[in-house]
Amino acid sequence: MATVKLTDVGKSYGPVEVLRDINLDVDQGELVVFVGPSGCGKSTLLRMIAGLERITAGTLEIGGQVVNDVPPSQRGIAMVFQSYALYPHMTVRDNMAFGMKIAKKPKDEINRAVENAARMLQLTPFLDRLPKALSGGQRQRVAIGRAIVRDPKVFLFDEPLSNLDAALRVATRIEIAQLKERLADSTMIYVTHDQVEAMTLASRIVVLHGGIIEQVGPPLDLYERPANTFVARFIGSPAMNLFEGKVERVGNATAVRLPGGGIVEVPLPSNGAQPGEKVSLGVRPEDLTVRPDGETIYQGQVSIVEGLGEHTLLYMDRTNDDDAVIAKMPGVQRIERGATVNLNAPPDKLHLFDERGLSYLYR
Amino acid sequence: MNPMVQGLVTIIVGVGGCVGYFYFANMVLDRVLYPASGPNAGANINKANRIRPWLFLLPAIVALGLYLVYPVIGSFYRSLFDRSGFNFIGLGNYSSLIADGEFRMSLRNNLLWILVVPAASTFFGLLAAQLTDRLSWGNIAKSLIFMPMAISFVGASLIWKFVYANNPDIGLINALRALLGADQAVDVLQIPFWNNFFLMFILIWIQTGFAMVILSAALRGIPEETVEAAVLDGANPFQIFFKIKVPQIMGTIVVVWTTITILVLKIFDIVYATTGGNFGTQILPSYMMAYMFRDDGRATAVAFVIMIIVLPVMIWNIVQARKEMR
Secondary structure, eight states: OOOEEEEEEEEEETTEEEEEEEEEEEOTTOEEEEEOSTTSSHHHHHHHHHTSSOOOEEEEEETTEEOTTSOGGGTTEEEEOTTOOOOTTSOHHHHHHHHHHHTTOOHHHHHHHHHHHHHHTTOGGGTTSOGGGSOHHHHHHHHHHHHHHTOOSEEEEESTTTTSOHHHHHHHHHHHHHHHHHTTTSEEEEEESOHHHHHHHOSEEEEEETTEEEEEEOHHHHHHSOSBHHHHHHSSSSOOEEEEEEEEEOSSSEEEEOTTSOEEEESSOOTTOOTTOEEEEEEOGGGOEEESSSSOSEEEEEEEEEEOSSEEEEEEEOSSSSOEEEEEEESOOOOOTTOEEEEEOOGGGOEEEOTTSBBGGGO | OOHHHHHHHHHHHHHHHHHHHHHHHHHIIIIIISOSOSTTHHHHHHHHHHHHHHHHHHHHHHHHIIIIIHHHHHHHHHTTBOTTSSSBOTTHHHHHHHHOHHHHHHHHHHHHHHHHHHHHHHHHHHHHHHHHHTOTTHHHHHHHHHGGGGSOHHHHHHHHHHHTOSSTTTOHHHHHHHHTTOOSOOOGGGSTTHHHHHHHHHHHHHHHHHHHHHHHHHHHTSOHHHHHHHHHTTOOHHHIIIIIIHHHTHHHHHHHHHHHHHHHHHOOHHHHHHTTTTTTTOOHHHHHHHHTTTOHHHHHHHHHHHHHHHHHHHHHHHHHHHHHHO
16 A cells, blocks of 8 residues: 555756656565765655655655645655754654644553654663754664654655764664564655665665666666666776777677777677677676786776775776776785786676667667 | 044054063063973973963953943942932932832833833744745845834934824824824823833834844754654644744744843833833833932932843843853
């Protein structure tokens, strides 16, 4: 029942269109993460689902009912804000109870709901404190508790971890994952710009860019089968390396001629591509290996070595543009700065994108 | 001396005096009193640093002592003497004040002013701040409401004297009455008891702008997310205003309220310029004015009463303002 369905949803401020053609089905019990760079419209989309922003095109359904013009409090949603948005003059208990008090629920029912939520989030000792007497992590737990007390059909999270320090962020992320397990039936939509949060929490990720959806899918699908160069470079860190090239031979596999002169066979069908077409060959840094000889995707001089112990990052300056090629090697590598290395990758780890940046996988 | 030269000399002497004072005072402290050398250098530096703040405070303390503390004590001392200033009469001025019916009326009127004006100004200011916030022409409305702040109390009193004038050709109130068919003009400033409120209205008219500006800034300082969270919690606009917004700016409301209260206790011009304290509108400062230069002992006694009334409000005001700044 608690599905969220967006059909051709758009948002414009006067002549400025910030979101368009958003089509998305969120099933009950899913945790869908909206991810994208700043200004991609992900927060706006969440606020439209919440009812804090008007929907200017398309329809939004929650639980099978069109809610475009339903006031926020009656949509059956609860939202956790980046800045917690706790009422500073109310105790933790009153903060969590405010919604139910407004709805004039009976006192014992309110108390039960608040105490349940407090127990779930280990907030019981703090119920009579004011928000200013809590740490950042505790405040965010109160904000989550306030959402739980409302017993919503859909939870909305707007970058809930951005205001926390790094260690607390990891801890709270795990808490949210555990919360999701305990509230298995509830639907959650989560906005973040942090791809680690997206990868670890999401059952499905929605990648937004420039007001449109670039790709929707489970985290590892997006990692292994990105639909275009944007998703390819956005998911995964460091970002995927892209090498410009030209189609050499077509068929069930596509051969690509690289600027260095080498030809690489990519086991992806050409699907109508013509020899001579411009393509981008994508290789993730972690898929690159250093080979003394053999077929080479890229040969370059190492300009920076970052040894992190668990892995080593090699930065190689490209000759034809400013983008550095990055290779991520496991463990400790004895490679000196200035050394010339040949980089290669297993064929099944290669990605191929056409001139418009679309993957050959989806042609 | 040429005024230009005189000004220049003043600036040089003033600024030079300040610089010289700090330079030489610190030099004496560091070189003569606690030199940072010898066997006790470390201890001396600590001692000098403990004294240094007082060097900086000293000029201000002297000035405040001379211009604030001394007058307070001097006034109190003067209030113990009769009109000639030579005969000590103890608290005689105070006991005759209490016995005076006009003083008691002034006290009552002043209490009315304290109750009504700050409450009304703050209320209307808050209302104006909230209502103008979302309007496209809100800033114009705000300027109009704020404008009376720029008018002197005497000027405002004269404007309102015209509004209240006992003549339908001049006074707005009587013009309205005439429009509604009244054939006799009334002088609203002579209606016993209620005339106090007509005078208070002048100050409310002036102070609403002040309250509005401060409260408007405070309202804008409320995090928008708390309002959005309340919207999601199902609060209606009234609940958002009274349960979310007002509690969050309570500190500012108290500061505005007490600031206006202190101002009300000092107000004198409005009564003086409109009724001159007649028709039962006397308040303490204008009552004091009536005795000034005729019986300075008694006038200073009134001044002292006013100060004692203002003091607790002022302390509360400062405490609140400091809390706000944190």
